Amino acid sequence: MISSERMAMVDRNAAALGVSTKQLMESSGNAVARAVRERADPGDGVLVVCGRGNNGGDAMVAARFLEEFETETLLLGRPGTIRTEIARENWDAIAESDLPTRTVTDSREFDLDEHDPDLVVDAMLGTGVTGALREPEATVARRVNAADVPVVSVDVPSGVDADTGTAAGTAVDADAVVTFHDDKPGLADLAADVTVADIGIPSAAETFVGPGDLLALDRDADSHKGDNGEVLVVGGGPYTGAPALAARAALRAGADLVRVACPAPVAREIQGYGPDLIVRGFDGDRLAPRHVDDLLDRAADQDAVVFGPGLGSDDATLEAVAEFLAGYDGRAVVDADALQVAPGVDTDAELICTPHQGELRKMGGETAADWRERADLVTEFASDLGHTLLVKGRYDVVSDGEETRVGRTGNPGMTVGGTGDVLAGVTGALAVQIDSTLQAAALAAWANGRAGDDAAAEYGNGLAASDLPDRIPQALRDEEV
Numbered sequence: 068m069i070s071s072e073r074m075a076m077v078d079r080n081a082a083a084l085g086v087s088t089k090q091l092m093e094s095s096g097n098a099v100a101r102a103v104r105e106r107a108d109p110g111d112g113v114l115v116v117c118g119r120g121n122n123g124g125d126a127m128v129a130a131r132f133l134e135e136f137e138t139e140t141l142l143l144g145r146p147g148t149i150r151t152e153i154a155r156e157n158w159d160a161i162a163e164s165d166l167p168t169r170t171v172t173d174s175r176e177f178d179l180d181e182h183d184p185d186l187v188v189d190a191m192l193g194t195g196v197t198g199a200l201r202e203p204e205a206t207v208a209r210r211v212n213a214a215d216v217p218v219v220s221v222d223v224p225s226g227v228d229a230d231t232g233t234a235a236g237t238a239v240d241a242d243a244v245v246t247f248h249d250d251k252p253g254l255a256d257l258a259a260d261v262t263v264a265d266i267g268i269p270s271a272a273e274t275f276v277g278p279g280d281l282l283a284l285d286r287d288a289d290s291h292k293g294d295n296g297e298v299l300v301v302g303g304g305p306y307t308g309a310p311a312l313a314a315r316a317a318l319r320a321g322a323d324l325v326r327v328a329c330p331a332p333v334a335r336e337i338q339g340y341g342p343d344l345i346v347r348g349f350d351g352d353r354l355a356p357r358h359v360d361d362l363l364d365r366a367a368d369q370d371a372v373v374f375g376p377g378l379g380s381d382d383a384t385l386e387a388v389a390e391f392l393a394g395y396d397g398r399a400v401v402d403a404d405a406l407q408v409a410p411g412v413d414t415d416a417e418l419i420c421t422p423h424q425g426e427l428r429k430m431g432g433e434t435a436a437d438w439r440e441r442a443d444l445v446t447e448f449a450s451d452l453g454h455t456l457l458v459k460g461r462y463d464v465v466s467d468g469e470e471t472r473v474g475r476t477g478n479p480g481m482t483v484g485g486t487g488d489v490l491a492g493v494t495g496a497l498a499v500q501i502d503s504t505l506q507a508a509a510l511a512a513w514a515n516g517r518a519g520d521d522a523a524a525e526y527g528n529g530l531a532a533s534d535l536p537d538r539i540p541q542a543l544r545d546e547e548v
C-alpha cells in the first residue's frame with residue numbers, strides 16, 4: 068500500500084536513479100494496453116479518454132500499443148494546454164503517427180453514441196485530482212457511467228481520491244483499474260477489479276532516501292503556514308561544542324527558534340558560538356534530577372527537544388535524562404550518552420534515537436556488517452522499542468519498526484567528532500516540520516551526509532563538523548550540492 072505523496076517521492080527518487088518518469092509512463096501505458104487486450108477483441112472499438120496531466124499521458128502511450136483495435140484517443144482540452152512535457156510528447160507522438168485523435172473542449176462535443184465503443188479507457192484524472200470533477204470531465208464521467216460499456220480506469224477511477232477512496236462529486240464507475248507500482252489505500256473498497264502493474268521502479272527508489280524525500284518538506288511547509296517550530300537542545304556540561312553544533316544545525320535545517328538549556332557555567336561559552344542561539348543555564352556543572360521539573364516546563368512550550376549533545380555520562384545526568392523522558396510526551400531526538408537510558412524508560416514521548424553502532428549495542432540492539440542484515444536487525448529493535456531509530460554508519464539505517472529506509476550519502480571524512488551532533492540538530496528541526504518521525508529522520512540522515520559530501524569536496528578528509536551546518540540549507544534543496 069502506498070500513499071500518493073509517497074508515490075510522488077518514489078517517482079522522483081527513481082528519476083534520480085536514472086529511471087525517468089517518461090520511462091515509467093511507457094511501462095504504465097503498456098500495462099494499460101494489456102488490461103484492454105484482456106477485455107476486448109481485435110477490431111473492437113476502444114475509446115481512450117485522456118486528461119491533460121500524466122494520467123492522460125499514460126493512456127496516450129497505451130493508444131500506441133492498441134493499434135489492433137479501432138482505437139480513438141480523445142483529449143479533454145486543447146493540446147496546447149497539456150500540463151506536463153512528457154504527456155505533451157506522447158500526445159504529439161500519436162498525432163504525428165496519424166493514429167485517430169480528437170479534442171473535446173466542451174462537454175457538448177462529447178457524444179458517446181457517436182463513438183459507440185466496446186470499451187472505454189478512463190484517463191481523465193489520476194492522483195492529481197483535487198475536489199470535485201470540473202467540466203468537461205464531470206459530464207463525460209456521467210455519460211460514461213450511464214452507458215452500458217466496460218470501463219478500464221488508469222491508476223484510479225477519475226474523481227476518486229487515491230488515498231481515501233472518496234469522491235468530492237461525480238466519479239467514474241470503473242469495472243477495472245490498472246494501478247501502478249503498489250496498491251493504493253483508496254482502491255480497497257471499490258467494486259472494480261484492481262490490478263497492480265509493475266512499471267519497473269527499482270526497489271532502491273523506495274529503500275534509499277533520495278531527492279524525492281524532500282517533497283515531505285514541501286507539503287508540511289504549506290500545512291504549517293510558515294510556522295517551522297521551536298527546538299530545545301538540552302546538552303553541554305563536560306562539552307560545549309556539541310550543543311552549539313546541534314543548535315546551529317537545527318536553525319539551518321529550518322527551525323524558527325532554537326533554545327539551548329545547559330549548565331550555567333558553560334552557558335556563556337555556548338552563547339559565544341553564535342548570536343542566533345537563545346541559551347539559558349541551569350545551576351551546577353552537570354544536568355541532574357533537580358533540574359527535571361524546570362526542563363519539563365520549558366519543553367512543554369517547544370515543538371521538539373534534542374537531548375544529549377555534550378551532556379556526559381555522569382550517573383546523576385543519566386538519571387535526570389530518564390526522569391525527563393518518563394515525564395515528557397512530546398517529540399524528542401535522543402543522542403549520545405542519553406541513548407543508553409532510552410530503552411528502559413516508560414514514556415509517552417515519540418523518540419527518535421540516533422545511535423552509532425557502538426551506542427546501538429549499548430542500548431541492547433544488535434548490528435551486522437552487511438547493511439541489509441543490519442536493516443533487518445534495526446527494524447526489529449525499533450519495533451521492540453516502540454520508537455524510531457536512526458542508526459549511523461556508512462549506510463544510515465532508519466526504521467520505525469514498520470518501515471525502514473537507508474541513507475547512503477556521506478563519506479569517511481565524517482567520522483570526525485561532532486558530525487553526530489549536527490545530525491541530531493537537523494533531525495530535531497525536521498521532526499517539527501514533518502509529521503512522520505521516520506520520514507524526518509530519514510531526510511535528516513540524507514541531508515547531513517549530503518552536507519558532508521559537499522564539505523568533503525572542499526576539505527577532503529580534513530572536513531570538520533562545523534563545516535556542515537551552513538551546508539544544510541543547500542543539502543535540503545532538490546539540486547546538486
Ligand SMILES: NC(=O)C1=CN([C@@H]2O[C@H](COP(=O)(O)OP(=O)(O)OC[C@H]3O[C@@H](n4cnc5c(N)ncnc54)[C@H](O)[C@@H]3O)[C@@H](O)[C@H]2O)[C@@H](O)CC1
Nearest residue numbers: 078091092120121122192193194195196197199200201222
Ligand atoms: N507518480 C508516478 O510514479 C507515476 C505516475 N503516473 C501517472 O501520473 C498520474 C498523476 O499525474 P498528474 O500529477 O499529472 O495528475 P493528473 O493527471 O491526475 O491530473 C492533472 C491535472 O488535472 C487538474 N485537475 C485537478 N483536479 C481536477 C478536477 N477536480 N477537475 C478537473 N481537473 C482537475 C489539475 O490541474 C492537475 O494538475 C498518476 O495517477 C499516474 O496515472 C505514471 O505516468 C507513471 C509514474
Ligand SMILES: [K+]
Nearest residue numbers: 192221223225
Ligand atoms: K483515471
